[in-house]
Amino acid sequence: MRKMLMPVAALAVLAVAFSVALADHHEKDKDKKAEGAAAASAKIGEAAPAFTLHDINGKSHSLADYAGKIVVLEWINPDCPFVQRHYNLDTMTNLAAKNKDVVWLAIATGGTADAENLKTFAQKESISYPILLDPDGTAGKAYGAKKTPHMYIVNKDGKLAYMGGIDDQEIGEPNAPLKDGTVNYVDKALTELASGSTVSQAETKAYGCGVKYKK
Amino acid sequence: MRNLSILLGLTLLLAVARPAGAAMPKAGELVQAQLLADVSAVKPGEEFTLGVLLKIKPKWHIYWKYPGDAGLPTTVKWKLPDSSATQPELRFPLPVRFDQPGDVVGYGYKDEVLLTARVKAPQGAAGSSQEFAADVTYLVCEDVCIAGKAAVKLSIPLADQTKPANQELFQKWVAQLPQPAGAASAALKDAELERVGEREFQAKVEWPQGQALKDVQWFPLPPKGSGVETAQTKSGGNRSVLSFALVPMPKEMLTMQFLVTYTDSSGKRQGVVFDENLPAPLSK
Numbered sequence: 001m002r003k004m005l006m007p008v009a010a011l012a013v014l015a016v017a018f019s020v021a022l023a024d025h026h027e028k029d030k031d032k033k034a035e036g037a038a039a040a041s042a043k044i045g046e047a048a049p050a051f052t053l054h055d056i057n058g059k060s061h062s063l064a065d066y067a068g069k070i071v072v073l074e075w076i077n078p079d080c081p082f083v084q085r086h087y088n089l090d091t092m093t094n095l096a097a098k099n100k101d102v103v104w105l106a107i108a109t110g111g112t113a114d115a116e117n118l119k120t121f122a123q124k125e126s127i128s129y130p131i132l133l134d135p136d137g138t139a140g141k142a143y144g145a146k147k148t149p150h151m152y153i154v155n156k157d158g159k160l161a162y163m164g165g166i167d168d169q170e171i172g173e174p175n176a177p178l179k180d181g182t183v184n185y186v187d188k189a190l191t192e193l194a195s196g197s198t199v200s201q202a203e204t205k206a207y208g209c210g211v212k213y214k215k
Numbered sequence: 216m217r218n219l220s221i222l223l224g225l226t227l228l229l230a231v232a233r234p235a236g237a238a239m240p241k242a243g244e245l246v247q248a249q250l251l252a253d254v255s256a257v258k259p260g261e262e263f264t265l266g267v268l269l270k271i272k273p274k275w276h277i278y279w280k281y282p283g284d285a286g287l288p289t290t291v292k293w294k295l296p297d298s299s300a301t302q303p304e305l306r307f308p309l310p311v312r313f314d315q316p317g318d319v320v321g322y323g324y325k326d327e328v329l330l331t332a333r334v335k336a337p338q339g340a341a342g343s344s345q346e347f348a349a350d351v352t353y354l355v356c357e358d359v360c361i362a363g364k365a366a367v368k369l370s371i372p373l374a375d376q377t378k379p380a381n382q383e384l385f386q387k388w389v390a391q392l393p394q395p396a397g398a399a400s401a402a403l404k405d406a407e408l409e410r411v412g413e414r415e416f417q418a419k420v421e422w423p424q425g426q427a428l429k430d431v432q433w434f435p436l437p438p439k440g441s442g443v444e445t446a447q448t449k450s451g452g453n454r455s456v457l458s459f460a461l462v463p464m465p466k467e468m469l470t471m472q473f474l475v476t477y478t479d480s481s482g483k484r485q486g487v488v489f490d491e492n493l494p495a496p497l498s499k
Contacts, residue, residue: 079239079359110317111358137317144444146284146319164463168440172287172354172362203463205442209360210285213317 041144042163044202048154049142053107053132056115056122061132066103068156070193072096072186074166075140076106076131077148078121080209084174086149086166087125091184096129099190104129109140111212112148137213147208151186155193162189164204172208242363245272245355250347250367251329253385256374257336263377264385265303266331267291267349267367271324277353278323279310281436281443286321287354287362291330294348294368296337303332308391309476309486312432320446321356322434329388336373344370393474393486401487402426403475408491414464418491420475421454427480431455434474434486438465438493461493469493 042049048071052062063071074092077083086092096104106129108118113135122131134140143152143163153162167184189199247270254263269289271277278286291305308328313321337345348368354360394401407419418435422428431450435443435457446459455475471493476486 081354081360081362141317146317170287172360173364174362201463205440205463207287208285209356210315210319210321211317212358213315213319215316 041142042152042160044160044163046160047158048152048160049139051134051139051142053134053139055130055132056118057130059130061105061130063154063158066154067158069103070099070101070156070161070190071103071105071154072099072190073143073152073154074104074106075145075148075150075211076108076118077112077209077212078117079112080148081172081174082208083148085171085176087121087127088174089178091166091178092149093125093127095184095187095190098187099194101194102190106131107134107139107145108132109134109145109211110137110214135214137211140211140213145211147206148211149208150206150211153186153189153193153199161193161199162186162202163206164201165206165208168204170207239359239361242353242355242361243365245275245361246270246277246353246363246365248351248365248367250349250369251381251384252347252369252371253379253381254371254377255380256372256376256378258375258377259336259338259341259373261336261377262333263336264331264389265293265334265347265349265369266329266381266385266388267351268327268329268384269324269351269353270327271355273326275355275357276313276321276323276325277328277355278321279434280305280307281322281434282354283312283321283323283443284319285315286323286356286360287352289323289330289353290351291332292350293332293334294350295334296345296347300335303334306331306333306392308388309393309474309484310434312434329384331385331388331392336371339373341373341375344372346370391484393476393488396487396489398487401485402428402477402479403487403489406473406475406489406491408471408473408494410494410497411458412460413496414462415458415460416493418457418459418473418489419454420489424453426453428453428477430484431475431477433457434476435459436472436474437461438469438471441465465493 050063054060113133118131149166151166155161166186167182169179169182185201185204192199249268251266251268257263277289280288282288293302310322351365354362402422403420409417411417433448437443441461444460444462449456470490473489474486478484
């Protein structure tokens with residue numbers, strides 16, 4: 001019995017030490033978080049944060065791979081009704097198809113970075129562009145992505161040209177039709193970039209579900 | 216033994232497998248809506264309170280009139296017997312804050328909330344029944360979000376004398392409505408809004424020394440089409456400061472509302488609403 005107790009006691013000591021270390025780490029994390037938030041992640045006109053992520057088929061993608069091209073980043077979550085609505089309407093897939101020279105990358109962050117679930121969704125919605133997995137939320141946090149969908153456009157110089165919503169209609173009903181007069185900000189920005197002008201509305205209000213960052 | 220390990224394996228598998236493709240719960244099972252009034256009969260022309268009672272499944276939440284970093288506001292469209300009457304103001308009780316991982320902050324309600332409006336009974340013969348209705352829309356979230364709506368109605372007879380009803384419930388929720396700035400009973404008298412950058416702002420409240428206010432929380436309500444980003448609260452001593460950015464920055468200078476909630480010395484949660492003009496951009 002005594003023999004058994006020793007390792008248990010040692011383990012308990014270890015556990016306490018470990019949790020103290022964790023708590024300390026957590027405190028530091030909190031400070032960092034406050035700084036990061038105050039500095040407000042990605043900024044229009046500045047270099048878009050670099051990332052390297054694997055897609056649902058295991059292929060690696062870096063933002064640098066697409067230097068010289070316009071890149072659209074779309075934060076995605078197949079279980080979010082706002083995202084579902086835009087896939088029911090083919091908003092994203094049509095836009096990607098319409099802009100053949102543009103690289104379209106969907107990114108699933110945190111709890112939604114589930115390759116199998118995303119594969120099913122990609123098949124169902126005929127998504128031909130890569131869906132990247134960002135389980136740790138590093139890309140999401142670097143861009144300050146808070147919602148799904150949350151949209152970003154990186155211009156040919158690698159600078160952030162647009163951030164915000166997909167359009168100006170905050171609708172979360174998956175089967176709701178497209179409202180008359182909807183302004184699709186991403187479509188507008190891509191058209192402006194293609195014609196060589198700057199994006200007139202570089203920042204808009206994003207709307208949707210919260211990005212499911214891990215605790 | 217072998218059977219046992221298979222059983223164990225199965226149990227593990229079941230515990231780990233995410234319910235992908237599993238039937239999503241229906242919004243109507245997560246949020247139950249009911250239209251109530253603080254009267255069971257009302258005298259023609261007299262004011263009373265209508266309320267949409269929303270009962271939310273434990274752990275799930277719905278949103279305040281500004282949802283925060285994500286989500287959708289809960290809306291109520293009233294249908295009154297006098298269809299030409301203007302929409303009465305929808306009154307939201309003090310919301311709570313949900314801090315989700317990754318600095319995603321939401322404002323809203325858990326468990327139960329009563330959204331109310333003051334309405335006037337129409338003219339008519341005593342004994343005649345009047346129908347009141349409301350269309351409710353909401354987004355209910357836990358790990359996943361589901362958009363829901365409900366159409367609720369209530370018949371109230373006109374009478375020579377108004378008969379109170381549901382007093383306890385209405386009093387409980389009306390007591391949780393925010394107070395206007397300058398209310399005598401509010402510990403916070405006014406707020407200041409300062410512009411510290413192109414689109415960065417600081418809002419500040421102060422309270423008299425010696426008054427112990429606890430848990431001061433800010434619920435900013437940005438102008439339409441704009442959102443609040445990177446909100447940070449710092450409270451200490453007898454002041455609390457909210458730093459935030461408006462994204463996108465509204466083109467025209469507008470006013471912005473702030474709800475500030477706190478727990479007073481008696482332990483009651485209170486809230487005060489401030490209307491502040493957005494200061495002009497800093498000169499460069």
